[in-house]
Amino acid sequence: MDKVILIMDKPDCCGMCRLSGTGACGKWNMEDSGKFPKGCPLKPLPKEMGFHDIFSSVEYAKGWNACIDRILEGAID
Numbered sequence: 001m002d003k004v005i006l007i008m009d010k011p012d013c014c015g016m017c018r019l020s021g022t023g024a025c026g027k028w029n030m031e032d033s034g035k036f037p038k039g040c041p042l043k044p045l046p047k048e049m050g051f052h053d054i055f056s057s058v059e060y061a062k063g064w065n066a067c068i069d070r071i072l073e074g075a076i077d
Contacts, residue, residue, distance in 0.1 A: 005071060010044070017042070045071065 011017040014037070019025050024041050036042055048068050049061040 007045075007072065010042070014040075 008018060011020075014020055014025070017025070019041060025039070036044070046064075046068060048065045
């Protein structure tokens with residue numbers, strides 16, 4: 001099955017989420033605004049990599065960052 005990505009601002013709580021009440025999620029409560037509840041269909045977008053990261057090469061970091069930029073391309077703020 002093909003995959004898609006929905007880019008949206010992270011809601012402050014489950015009640016403010018665009019997916020709330022759509023059947024995409026259950027009855028979870030986002031108590032800690034820094035974390036998504038277990039089972040939430042929303043996943044945080046990975047951060048861009050710094051070129052100083054010892055676990056990656058410069059070329060890997062460039063590719064990673066280009067991928068993140070491509071995902072965000074056309075996203076409306």
